[in-house]
Amino acid sequence: MAETTLALAGNPNAGKTTLFNALTGARQHVGNYPGVTVEKKEGVHVHADRRFKIVDLPGTYSLTAYSLEEVVARDFLVNERPAAVIDIVDAANLERNLYLTLQFMELGVPVIVALNMIDVAHQRGIAIDTDQLSRLLNVPVVATIARRGEGKAELIEVAERIVGEGVTPQRLDISYGEDIDHALAEMETTITAAEHLTDVYPARWVALKYMENDEQILALGRKANAELSAALAATVAKVTDHIKATLDLYPEAVIADHRYGFIKSILQQGVLAVQHDRNRLYMSDRIDSVLTNRFAGPLIMLAVVWGLYQFTFTYSAMPVSWLESFFGWLGGLAEAYLPDGLIKSMVIAGIIDGVGGVLGFVPLIMFMFLGIAFLEDSGYMARVAFMLDRVFRIFGLHGSSVMAFIVSGGIAGGCAVPGVMATRTLKSPRERLATLLTVPFMNCGAKLPVFALLVAAFFASHEALVMFILTLVSWMGALLVAKLLRTTVVRGEATPFVMELPPYRLPTFKGLLIHTWERTWQYIRKAGTVILGISIVLWTLMTFPGAPDAVQQRFANERQALLAAAPQAALALENATDATALSPAATDLQTQLDGISAREAEAALRYSVAGRIGTALESLSRLAGLDWRTNIALLGGFAAKEVVVSTLGTAYSLGEVDVPASGSLAQKLAASPNWRPLTAISLMAFIMFYAPCFVSVVCIAREAGGWRWGVFSMVFNTVLAFTLAVIVFQAGTFLGF
């Protein structure tokens, strides 16, 4: 079967993804473009005896080299040379959408215009003569309604015809005014003669990009032929000076004006007939007058955010608990059928707990993305960014950052993993990175049990107040650190906010499901593999090399002595099948034996690599008031923050401490001479800010496009947290607390 590549391109919100879904159905595949974090979606559409490979290019307004999306789209077109570009154009918004169409035609790629949402245009009293548009642009134009799949058969037929006939497209050369046209012609001759970049790009287009001061082409040009490049730049400089002097404009502005002028002239030649004032208000604007109202807007936004939060964390609770019981059951199986020893310990504590931990997030991610996809596809997300931008801009962030913060635990109890993934909705690279690196400071659901333990032990009378203060501190910390990052490592001007507020639309069910599933699957596939490895490494650190033989022997002797002292009780215990039927003597013996096991576990932990690290760090951590037991617990917290509680339990030889039943541990801490309220505050500060759990680190590395950001977040956060904890502890001690 013949295979042909088609590219789908168009403005954001023009219905590109909907058309893609309609054409390819479930047969699609999501990956990344090589080397960048821009998503690449591919799908297949079979028609007659031809297989169309359809590539969904990122939505862009233009083909300049300013955003990654635009560079990716442009590179794909020139390097992969698809048989045709299906350019999805919002019929209700023809003028602006054709700006991109024109740039495809300047590049000389075969274009098929899909005039989408023609029904909406009709409702708005906009009549479009598609035949006339097709004639004037000299490209095929097909009216479509992607939501209902209308026009897709016709589109494919047109593509089939273009491919079958091998139609070579006519490159569009429009006039950009006398000065520029003249210079372009001159440069085109030079470029053609020298074959400068012409193996990939048309000569006139290269000249045009020099004129537009396009960074990517300028860099390529310098590399290919520095001398010629300098000569071309000199021509451009001359024209620039002239235009600057006569019109007080840059050439790129003049070029844009002429493109729009060309579009306007086409539309005026009987293509477009508008019945009403185009800027009159529609349904969507009436909704906006409430939803972005000065008073009602913020209140409704709070309610929506609260609703998303409830939806995500309440409805995912049930599947999460199913997964937990499933992995508990698996663990039980391993416990019952594997022989005692290291393999068993590794399977249970390393593999099952590790993988269980990863998959435990899956329902959370699915529900969060379903909610976010709804807010995004409906158009509400853009309003949130609009309303909050003023606040977040102060800290070098973007209005859209808020969702990521909230999902991560801005309302206590979220999770940084879906939070980090939620930053995908941010289109500004620097703002996105700063958001990505600061969302782990929020109080996620796994930090809460640790805080609850410490608060119960030291501040039992003010629980609610302390928890509220902790939430405020995490917000302040995250925003201030974001500001710090934006003035240091992610320095740079604010990305322009210029953003479209798309009309409100009811998202399609199919679109929501596909969107949610894609993201979830990416998480499972990519995070899953790395995380299994890391959880085995952590298990190894906490297990090896184990207590020396002499110590183990001592515990064995103690046990022997205990059993020998009460032979009857020992016998009863050995034969017992039901713990409730035991005699008081046997119960007593059992308690004592458990006590020995707990102390043995403490010793084993202390002698493990993690224990040695914890002990070695004690002299340092003393500055923040933390002892070696806490250090080990914090190391364990890298696996997942709630592990801090269970590891503290082991380190205080309490045996297994279940997270919900940490009462005895709280008492033990409160009674310990090593602990006072100030220690608890210092520890809470540390836990709030130190390295994110490794699932988050893996996600950060993936979303930020490199492991260096994953490593950065571990090192930077830990240093920051330690500094804060030391300040808290030393200042507190100085003040006599």
Place this chain on the structure above:
Amino acid sequence: MRDNQSGIIRAVKADGELGRRIRDMGLVPGTAIRIQGRAPLYDPVALRVMGFTLTLRNNEADYIEVEVD
């Protein structure tokens, strides 16, 4: 400009990335715009242009010169 005021763009003085983004969205000389509203904190501002709504920060809008109707 005040809410609901409209006018015609006379010049866009921005260059670089901001200038390009503004022009990509159709804000070129000769285009009619209307102020649709402002965010609760008076910034950013929402414009109506060629039948769609566009938002930009006040300091970005400062580069656009408009002849008010």
